[in-house]
Amino acid sequence: MMPRGWLAGALLLLTLGARAAADLELEVTLEPATRQLEVIAELPVGGRSFAFTLHESLSVHEVRAAAGFLVAASVAGSSSDAGDGRRSWRIAVPAGVERVRIAYGGTLPATETGRDHRQVLQRLPPMAAAAGSFLAAGSGWYPQPPLALFSYRVRLSLPGEQRAVVPGSLRAERLPRAGADRYAAEFAFTRPTDGIDLMAGPWRVRERLLARAGASPLRLRTYFPPALDAEPGLADGYLADSARYIERYGARIGAYPYDGFSIVASPLPTGLGMPTLTYLGVDVLRLPFIRATSLGHEVLHNWWGNGVYVDARAGNWSEGLTTFLADYAYSEERSAAAAHALRLAWLRDAAALPASEQPALRDFRSRRHGAEAAVGYGKAAMFFLMLRDRVGEVPFDRALRDFWQTHRFRHASWDDLRRAFERASGSDLRGVFEQWLSSRQLPVFTVDDAVASRSPSGHRLRLTLRQGSPALALRLPVEIAGGANSVTRWIDVTGERTLAGFDLDFLPERIRIDPEARTWRRLQDAELPLILRRWVGALKPRRVVVGGDAAFRDAAETVAGRFFERPAAPLRLADLRAALATGESVMLVGTSAEVDAALLANGLPQQAQALGGNATRGSARVWTVEGGPLLAVAASDAAALRALARPLPHYGGQSWLVFDGGRASDRGLWPAPVPAFAVRSEVPAARQ
Numbered sequence: 001m002m003p004r005g006w007l008a009g010a011l012l013l014l015t016l017g018a019r020a021a022a023d024l025e026l027e028v029t030l031e032p033a034t035r036q037l038e039v040i041a042e043l044p045v046g047g048r049s050f051a052f053t054l055h056e057s058l059s060v061h062e063v064r065a066a067a068g069f070l071v072a073a074s075v076a077g078s079s080s081d082a083g084d085g086r087r088s089w090r091i092a093v094p095a096g097v098e099r100v101r102i103a104y105g106g107t108l109p110a111t112e113t114g115r116d117h118r119q120v121l122q123r124l125p126p127m128a129a130a131a132g133s134f135l136a137a138g139s140g141w142y143p144q145p146p147l148a149l150f151s152y153r154v155r156l157s158l159p160g161e162q163r164a165v166v167p168g169s170l171r172a173e174r175l176p177r178a179g180a181d182r183y184a185a186e187f188a189f190t191r192p193t194d195g196i197d198l199m200a201g202p203w204r205v206r207e208r209l210l211a212r213a214g215a216s217p218l219r220l221r222t223y224f225p226p227a228l229d230a231e232p233g234l235a236d237g238y239l240a241d242s243a244r245y246i247e248r249y250g251a252r253i254g255a256y257p258y259d260g261f262s263i264v265a266s267p268l269p270t271g272l273g274m275p276t277l278t279y280l281g282v283d284v285l286r287l288p289f290i291r292a293t294s295l296g297h298e299v300l301h302n303w304w305g306n307g308v309y310v311d312a313r314a315g316n317w318s319e320g321l322t323t324f325l326a327d328y329a330y331s332e333e334r335s336a337a338a339a340h341a342l343r344l345a346w347l348r349d350a351a352a353l354p355a356s357e358q359p360a361l362r363d364f365r366s367r368r369h370g371a372e373a374a375v376g377y378g379k380a381a382m383f384f385l386m387l388r389d390r391v392g393e394v395p396f397d398r399a400l401r402d403f404w405q406t407h408r409f410r411h412a413s414w415d416d417l418r419r420a421f422e423r424a425s426g427s428d429l430r431g432v433f434e435q436w437l438s439s440r441q442l443p444v445f446t447v448d449d450a451v452a453s454r455s456p457s458g459h460r461l462r463l464t465l466r467q468g469s470p471a472l473a474l475r476l477p478v479e480i481a482g483g484a485n486s487v488t489r490w491i492d493v494t495g496e497r498t499l500a501g502f503d504l505d506f507l508p509e510r511i512r513i514d515p516e517a518r519t520w521r522r523l524q525d526a527e528l529p530l531i532l533r534r535w536v537g538a539l540k541p542r543r544v545v546v547g548g549d550a551a552f553r554d555a556a557e558t559v560a561g562r563f564f565e566r567p568a569a570p571l572r573l574a575d576l577r578a579a580l581a582t583g584e585s586v587m588l589v590g591t592s593a594e595v596d597a598a599l600l601a602n603g604l605p606q607q608a609q610a611l612g613g614n615a616t617r618g619s620a621r622v623w624t625v626e627g628g629p630l631l632a633v634a635a636s637d638a639a640a641l642r643a644l645a646r647p648l649p650h651y652g653g654q655s656w657l658v659f660d661g662g663r664a665s666d667r668g669l670w671p672a673p674v675p676a677f678a679v680r681s682e683v684p685a686a687r688q
Contacts, residue, residue: 021042021099021153022150022151022152022153022188022189022190023043023044023145023147023150023151023152024041024042024043024142024145024150024151024152024153024196025041025042025043025152025153025154026039026040026041026042026142026152026153026154026155026196027039027040027041027155028154028155028156028157028164028198029157029158030128030133030156030157030158030162030164030198030200031128031158031159032128032129032130032132032133032158032159032162032200032201033129033130033159034107035107035108035109035110035128035129036105036106036107036108037058037105037106037107037108037126037128037135037141038103038104038105039103039104039105039141039142040101040102040103041101041102041103041104041142041143042099042100042101042102043099043100043102043143043145044098044099044145044146044147045091045093045097045098045099045100045146046146046147047093047146048092048093048095049090049091049092049093050090050091050093050100050146051088051089051090051091052088052089052143052144053086053087053088053089053140053143053144054086054087054089054104054140054141054142054143055085055086055087055106055108055125055126055139055140055141056085056086056087057106057107057108057109057125057126058087058104058105058106058108058126058140058141059104059105059106060089060102060103060104061103061104061105062102062103063091063100063101063102063103064100064101065093065094065097065099065100065101066097066098066099066100084123084140085123085125085139085140086140087140089143102143104143108125108126108127108128108133108135108141109125109126109127109128110127110128110129111127111128111129111131111132111133111134111267111268112127112268113129113131113132113267113268123136123138123139124136124138124139125139125140126139126140126141128200129267130162130202131201131202131267132199132200132201132202132265132266132267132268133164133198133199133200133201134197134198134199134266134268134270134279135197135198135199136197137194137195137196137197138195141198142196148194149192149193149194149309149411150192150193150194151188151189151190151191151192151193152168152188152189152193152196153171153186153187153188153189154166154168154186154187154188154196154198155184155185155186156183156184156185156186156187156198156200157182157183157184158182158183158184158200159182159183160176160179160180160181160182160183161202162183162200162201162202162203163183163185163200163201163202163203163205163223164183164185164198164199164200165185165187165198165199165200165223165262165264165277166187166189166196166197166198166199167187167189167193167196167197167274167275167276167277167306168187168188168189168275168276169187169188169189169190169258169259169260169276170185170186170187170219170260171186171187171188172184172185172186173185173186189275191257191275191409192409193275193309194309197272197274197279199223199264199266199279201223201225201264201265201266201267202225202226203223203224203225203229203264203265204223204224204225204226204229205221205222205223206221206222206224206229206235206236206239207219207220207221208220208221208239208240208243210243210246215255215259216259218243218246218256218259218260218261219259219260219261220239220242220243220260220261220262221239221260221261221262221263222235222238222239222262222263222264222265223262223263223264223265224263224265224285225265225282228265228282228285228286231286234285234286237291238263238285238291238295239263241291241292241295241296242261242263242295242299245295245296245299245300246261246299248296249299249300249303249325252325252397252400252401253303253400253401253404254303254401254404254405254408256302257302257303257307257408257409258275258276258302260276261276261277261299261302262276262277262278263277263278263280263285263295264277264278264279264280265280265281265282265285266279266280266281266282267281267282268281269281269283269284269646270284271284271294271298272298273297273298273301273302273305273306274301274306275302275306275307276302278295278298278299278301280294280298292330293326293327293330296326296330297322297323297326297327300322300325300326301318301322303404304317304318304321304322304325305318305319305322307404307408307409308403308404308407308408308409308410308412309409309410309411309412310411310412311411311412311413311416312365313413314362314413314414314415315361315362315363315364315365315413315414315437316364316365316366316376317380317412317413317414317417319364319376319377319380320361320376320377320379320380320381320383320384321380321381321384321417323377323378323380323381324380324381324384324385325384325400327342327381328342328343328381328385340516340517343382343385343516343517343518344517344523344527345378345653346374346377346378346379346381346382347378347382347442347517347520347521347522347523347527348523348528348529348531348533348653349373349374349378349531349533349652349653350374350375350378350379350442350520350522351442351522351523351528352374352531352533352534352536352537352652353374353533353537354537354538354539358375358440358441358442359372359375359440360375360437360438360439360440361375361376361379361380361383361436361437361438361439362414362437362438364376364380379436379520382519382520383436383520385518386436386474386475386518386519386520387421387429387432389475389518390427390432390475391421391424391425391427392425395421395424395425395426396421396424398424399417399420399421399423399424399425400420402420402423402424403416403417403420406420414433414437415433417433418430418433431473435472435473436520439472441468441470441472442520442521442522443467443468443471443472443474443520443521443522444467444468444521444522445465445466445467445476445493445513445514445521446465446466446467446513446677447463447464447465447466447511447513447677448464448465448466448497449462449463449464449680450462450463450464450508450511450677450678450679450680451679451680451681451682452507452508452509452679452680452681452682453681453682454682455503457503457504457505458503458504458505458506459503459504459505459506459507459508460501460502460503460504461480461501461502461504461508461679462499462500462501463478463491463499463500463501463502463511464497464498464499465478465491465493465497465498465500465513466496466497466498467493467496467498468496469496471493471494471495471496472493473492473493473494474492474493474519475490475491475492475493475519476490476491476493476513476514476519476521477489477490477491477514477515477516477518477519478490478491478511478512478513478514479511479512479515480502480504480508480510480511481508481509481510481511481512481676482504482506482507482508482509482510482679483506483507483509485505485506487504488516489502507681508679509678509679509681510676510677510678510679511676511677511679512674512675512676512677513674513677515674524674524675526672526673526674526675527672527673527674527675528672529624529655529669529670529671529672530624530625530626530629530655530670531624531652531653531654531655531669532622532624532631532648532651532652532653532654532655533652533653534585534624534629534631535563535564535585535587535624535631536563536564536565536649536652537565538564538565538566538585539566539585540566540569540584540585541560541564541566541567541568541569541585541586541587542568542569542570542571542579542584542585542586542587543556543557543560543568543569543570543571543586543587543589544570544571544572544573544576544586544587544588544589544598545557545570545589545590546573546588546589546590546591546594546595546597546598547590547591547593547594547595548590548591548594548637548638548641549638551638552591552635552637552638552641554638555635555638555639555641555642555645556589556590556633556641558642558645559589559633559641559642559644559645559648560587560589561645562645562646562648562649563587563645563648563649564587568587571586573598573601576588576598576602577602577603580602580628580629580630585629585631586628586630586631587630587631587632587633588630588631588632588633589633589635589641590633590634590635591634591635591636591637592607592621592634592635592636595607595632595633595634596634599625599632603627604625604627604628604630605625605627607621607623607632607634610623610625610632610656611623611656611658614656614658614666617658617665617666618658618659618660618665618666619635619636619637619640619643619659619660619661620633620634620635620636620640620641620643620644620658620659621633621634621635621656621657621658621659622634622644622648622651622656622657622659623655623656623657624655624656624670626670640659640661643659643661643662644659644662646662647659647662647663647664651664651667653669654667654668654669655668655669655670656668656670
């Protein structure tokens with residue numbers, strides 16, 4: 001523990017007047033092995049009284065004013081907890097004092113590597129360990145300046161085997177030369193921002209400089225632990241793909257706003273984007289598809305969310321826009337089928353939510369569970385797709401560039417986005433935005449009647465569409481087919497009942513509503529294969545465990561605890577049929593033989609009938625059972641079952657999966673064709 005008088009000693013590196021100060025300056029000494037954190041913070045106070053919070057593991061040692069003198073009796077620790085593991089502090093500031101230095105420190109909580117992906121989305125305490133430390137911006141590891149947005153400078157000192165990084169520009173770095181030397185680095189963030197995340201770990205650092213016209217080279221880095229760094233081609237692949245994404249979005253939106261980008265490995269199952277870096281779990285970084293999808297998503301956040309800030313009071317537009325321009329755009333580039341599959345996945349995720357769990361898009365702030373993800377990512381991305389379909393690709397891209405140039409490094413809202421699209425398209429979009437931001441419903445469309453008759457041009461189709469109440473106004477595509485002919489027409493739907501007519505050069509026989517899934521709507525029952533998401537977000541889930549020993553039953557409880565978003569109550573096998581009859585969401589877990597016996601006893605298809613050739617593959621199988629509906633999990637033993645705990649919640653969009661240990665070796669959806677509505681014909685039958 002450093003002495004309380006350390007501010008006056010040689011360790012004090014912050015000197016007022018030596019250079020232009022950032023709004024917040026931090027001198028950080030971190031000992032991950034012992035979890036000891038000591039910090040000197042220099043910041044403005046903005047008045048005669050300054051209040052701030054720190055995590056409860058940290059205590060203020062000393063406060064000094066700008067002139068170097070101690071502020072007498074200036075610190076008072078509050079005994080009342082802030083409600084989230086933070087403690088309130090208040091400083092009485094002498095007249096004329098504008099900035100103070102606060103020395104504080106303590107022993108941080110240990111890094112909780114056992115947290116699952118949902119738990120890391122909750123508020124985290126500042127955590128430290130030799131294997132990796134994460135001090136999140138909202139964890140109370142530094143005093144927040146009395147500014148909504150602020151610049152900062154952070155100097156870091158750690159043991160020689162450790163490296164550390166915060167978002168920003170790397171201004172200086174000193175590598176250890178001998179065993180006792182420490183690692184030191186300085187980062188600066190000169191743009192206004194709203195928080196500082198600090199990450200540290202036993203990383204190997206790789207670097208690539210990317211030349212830029214009219215600007216300093218772009219510094220690309222990977223911070224990987226030794227085992228990950230040693231995997232052939234992995235780090236270099238991340239560097240190359242990062243450069244490619246930065247060039248892609250710079251050309252489309254505007255120049256990349258920073259001078260570096262890093263991929264930082266986390267001991268937690270994180271997937272976080274921050275200015276100048278992304279913080280991804282070690283296991284995530286190994287997944288072969290991450291570089292082709294998630295990496296580009298996180299790079300793009302340097303424009304949306306970390307370049308233009310979200311005005312959270314009016315809803316979070318950033319995740320949906322980023323999903324549309326990254327994840328969905330990559331699917332479009334792969335194939336029309338891949339893009340269609342992703343649109344269907346968004347609609348199926350939404351349909352799997354109970355009606356009471358459908359939030360409005362303007363209420364979305366951040367993803368903590370499935371309902372928020374389905375709306376904040378899926379619905380928002382679909383909204384941008386419908387908006388592009390409405391205004392056209394050229395105005396859409398022009399609006400993005402305008403929005404970026406107008407709002408970079410400022411807070412922006414959905415209204416600011418709307419105005420950019422209105423300027424680019426010349427259209428009044430207030431009604432469009434208001435409807436899709438406020439509505440909580442998935443509109444349902446059906447064909448009330450469809451009649452074909454002769455016309456001068458060939459044939460005339462009279463179509464009556466109906467939607468539920470309250471009705472939404474939108475453009476709905478319908479596919480009209482007859483024989484080998486097919487054509488798609490768009491209908492402006494404005495009320496509960498819409499009449500439309502089309503002249504065709506063929507006799508229409510059948511109609512499909514939005515067969516390409518380009519509209520936010522509730523899918524028809526036939527379009528809804530049972531997927532795991534139906535159980536993930538269940539309001540009152542139940543679990544039945546059959547067969548296995550005590551270790552197996554413990555593993556089953558672990559899997560259910562990780563999989564469901566709400567606690568799953570136990571259910572006796574004898575009560576399974578009654579629970580299914582009332583529509584309860586039940587997970588049946590057991591060994592293959594016991595699961596088959598339970599299915600047979602309840603009149604449901606066994607594994608061989610449901611999974612065919614997949615029924616004997618892998619160490620575990622997971623599938624939805626139509627007749628229940630029921631979610632079945634069959635595992636060979638307790639270890640195979642326990643291996644499902646972490647990966648299974650990530651596959652909510654699937655109907656069935658085969659696992660080899662913790663890896664999904666195969667997966668799929670049950671067939672779900674778009675239903676066709678028959679057209680009545682008033683055309684006389686041809687004479688024989």
